C-alpha cells in the first residue's frame with residue numbers, strides 16, 4: 001500500500017471472516033478437538049474490499065442490509081481487526097458508530113465527553129475549551145450530569161454527535177446515527193457537517209438515506225453482501241443500489257463486467273456514467289417515425305428489466321404539440337411512453353421521475369399513484385401512456401427516467417426501466433427559490449405614511 005499523502009483512508013484487500021457454528025457446543029468441541037476438526041463455516045462479512053478516501057473528500061458507503069458497511073467502518077476506526085488486508089489512516093478519527101459504541105453507560109455525559117476526548121488524544125485543557133460548544137450543540141440540559149444509561153436514544157445521539165462533530169476531527173466517520181435524531185437536530189448536524197467539510201475534514205458516512213448521499217457525498221462506494229460492487233458519482237451509485245434492491249443483480253454483473261474500468265481507481269470512479277455500456281434500444285428503432293429519434297436521448301443511460309415489457313419509444317411534447325427536450329416553465333407539457341409487452345402481465349404500472357443533475361429525485365408519479373385504469377396485457381399488446389402536467393420546476397437542466405413495473409407474488413418487479421433516458425431543459429423567465437415554483441398569488445398593500453388610504457398591488 002502506498003503511503004501517499006493525498007489519502008486520509010486507504011483500504012486494501014480487507015476481508016472479515018466470522019466463524020459460524022450451528023450449535024454453541026460446536027465452538028467448544030472445535031477448541032477441544034485433538035485432531036483440529038472444523039465445526040464451523042466461514043462467513044465472509046467482507047471479501048477483499050479495497051477503496052481509498054482522499055483528504056477532504058466526503059464519501060458515502062451504501063448497500064443493502066448486511067452488506068458490510070458497519071463492519072468496514074469498525075475496521076477503519078480500529079474497533080474490529082480485519083481477518084486479512086490492511087487499512088491505513090492518516091489523521092485523527094472521530095467516529096460516531098452504533099449507539100453506545102465508545103460510551104460507558106455508567107458514566108455521566110460529561111465524564112463520557114472527557115473519556116472520549118482523551119481517547120482521541122486531546123488533553124484535559126483542550127477538552128475544557130471544547131466543552132461549552134459540545135454542550136450547546138447537544139442541548140440536553142442537566143441530563144449531561146446524569147449517567148448516560150438514563151438517556152433516551154434521542155438524547156444519546158445528541159450527545160454523541162455533539163461530541164464527535166465539535167472536536168474538529170481530521171476524519172469524521174458517521175454510521176447511520178443521524179437517522180435517530182429529530183428532523184431539526186438532523187438539519188443542525190448536516191449544517192455543522194457542511195462547515196467542517198468546508199474546513200477540510202474528511203467525512204466517511206454510512207446511510208440508507210439516498211437523498212443525503214446525493215446531497216452531501218462527493219463519491220460513493222457501493223457494497224453488496226460483503227463484496228465491493230462499484231464506486232463513483234453519487235447519482236450513478238444510487239441508481240445501481242436501487243437496481244440491487246430490485247433484484248437485478250445478474251443484469252448488473254453483466255453491466256459491471258463491461259464497465260471494466262469502473263472499479264478501483266479514484267479518478268475513473270467518478271466517471272462511471274460514461275462507462276455504462278450502450279444497450280440495444282437503437283437497434284430496435286431502425287424503422288423511422290419514432291419520437292425518440294427526434295429528441296436528445298442520453299447515450300449513457302442505464303436500463304434494465306426482466307424483458308416482459310419494453311419501453312420502445314418516448315417523447316416530451318410542449319403545449320403547442322412540439323416534440324422537444326425544451327420546455328417552458330409555467331406551461332403544460334406531456335410525457336409520452338410507448339410500451340410493448342412480451343408476456344402477460346396482470347397489472348403493469350407506468351412511471352416517470354425527474355431528477356436533478358446530481359441524481360436527486362425531484363418529482364415523478366406513476367399510473368398507480370394517479371389511479372389510472374390499466375388493464376391486464378398479453379404478449380404483443382402495446383400501451384401508450386401520456387402524463388400531462390404543468391412545468392413548475394425552475395429553469396435548468398433535468399433528467400427524465402421512466403419505467404414499467406408491477407407486482408408479482410407480492411414482489412416489486414421491474415419489467416423495463418430507463419434511467420436518465422433524456423434531458424429536460426426548462427426555460428424560465430421568472431425564477432423563485434429552491435427547485436420548484438409554488439405559483440404564489442401575491443397581494444401587497446401599501447399604506448402611505450400619514451394617509452388613511454391603502455393602495456393594493458396585485459401580482
Ligand SMILES: Nc1ncnc2c1ncn2[C@@H]1O[C@H](COP(=O)(O)OP(=O)(O)OP(=O)(O)O)[C@@H](O)[C@H]1O
Nearest residue numbers: 018043044045063064065066067068069070071072
Ligand atoms: N459478530 C458477528 N458474528 C457473525 N456475523 C456477523 C457479526 N457481525 C456482523 N456479522 C454479519 O456480517 C454481515 C455484515 O454486517 P454489517 O453490520 O457490517 O452490515 P451493514 O451493511 O452495516 O448492515 P445494515 O445496513 O443492516 O446495518 C451481516 O451479514 C452480519 O450478520
